[in-house]
Amino acid sequence: MRIFWQSFIDHTTSAAYMTRLQDYLNAIAEPGTVIEVHGISPPDRSFGRLSEFRCAILAIDNGIAAEEAGYDAVVLGHFQDPGLLELKSAVSIPVIGTGEATLHFAAQQGRHLGLVTLDDVFRTMHFEQGDLYGLSGRISHVAGLNADPSDFSACFAGDLDAKARMIEAFRLVAEPMVAGGADVIVPAGVLPGLLIGSEHGLCFGHAPVVNCAAVALKSAEMHVRLQALNGFEPSRGPFCAKAPPQAIADFRKLVAEGRGASPLLRPGQR
Template sequence: MRIFWQSFIDETASAAYMARLSDYLNGIAEPGTTVEVHGISPPDRSFGRLSEFRCAILAIDNGLAAEEAGYDAVVMGHFQDPGLLELKSAVSIPVIGTGEATMHFAAQQGRHIGLVTLDDVFRTMHLEQGDLYGLSGRISHVAGLNADPSDFSACFAGDLEAKARMIEAFRLVAEPMVTGGADVIVPAGVLPGLLIGSEHGLCFGHAPVINCAAVALKAAEMQVKLCALNGLQPSRGPFCAKAPRQAIEDFRRLVANGRGASPVPRR
């Protein structure tokens, strides 16, 4: 089984993180499964909807290429899941959204879910995810670490003091959620998920901490096996109708060649 893992992080600027993520995923994968981690350049930066949209376009194009290259599944390794449904509609192999898979798994571990995201700018996006995934009534708290991806670089390069500082920053955000009624804590991002998830059995009070990287990978392995077992795919009705070949070709041509000259004249 070959899994294409699409990160929204730059492979060069965050080389230590990408190497750590690849080693971790391949270390926990089932025998016979290989996970190839790919980044995006420029990465998701200047956080906001437009950056998410730009990265989604590249991720969808990469997912289409991954299917053509013979991968068995694509994981959107970015908790906000931008472009998830569009990619599901465009390919026949399983597409796993880290946010979607993790939120549904967390809902099996507790009633009230606390999300610790990378930055407060993502708060509204996560609440919208909850609505989309039918879990809006289960998400009780969302708060940001207000950290930059580069803040994790030293942690994944082996700096134990930097790692301890980041875990402490996570704790300071998560513990008030538990006090306020959260039953389970979710690092809403693979960066904090990989950092926190490496702590075996980590809980804040009674609330377990979910490792979103592990959940996404195991969801991918499960879906590939279920697809092989009984041909399971997403509903191809109104929810996720298969994109026509022309739509896919038009999309890939736009990504490859750009739009050309702008129709809006400069003043």
């Protein structure tokens, strides 16, 4: 089984993280499963909706190429899942959204979910995810670490003091959620998810902490096995109809060639 893992981080600027992520995923994978982690350059930065949309376009194009290259599944390794439904509509192989898979798993472990996200700018997006996935009443808390991906670089490069500081920062955000009624703590990002992945049995009070990287991988393996077993795919009715070949070709041409020489307004026009 070959799994294409689409990170929204840059391979060069976050090399230690990308190496650690690929090593970790392959270490916990089933025998015979190989995970290849691919980044985006520029990465998701200057956080907000437009950056998420830009990265989604590249992730969708990469996912279509991954199916063509013979991968068995694609994981969107970005908790916000931008482009998830669009990519599901464009390919026949399983597409796993880290956020979707993790939130549904966490909802089986407790009633109220507390999400620790990378930055407060993502709070609204996570509540919107809850609405989309039918879990809006289950997400009780969302708060940000207000960290940059580069803040994790030293942790993944082996700096134990840096790792301890980051876990402490995570604790300071998570514990008030538990005091406020959260049953499960969800690192709403693969960066913090991978950080706590080596902390076996980590809990804050009564609340277990979900390892979203592991959940996304194991979900991908399960979906590949189930598709092979009984041909299962997403609903191809109104929810996620398969995109016609022309729509896919038009999308990929736009990504490859850009808008061309006829923008709506040329420089100097009003």
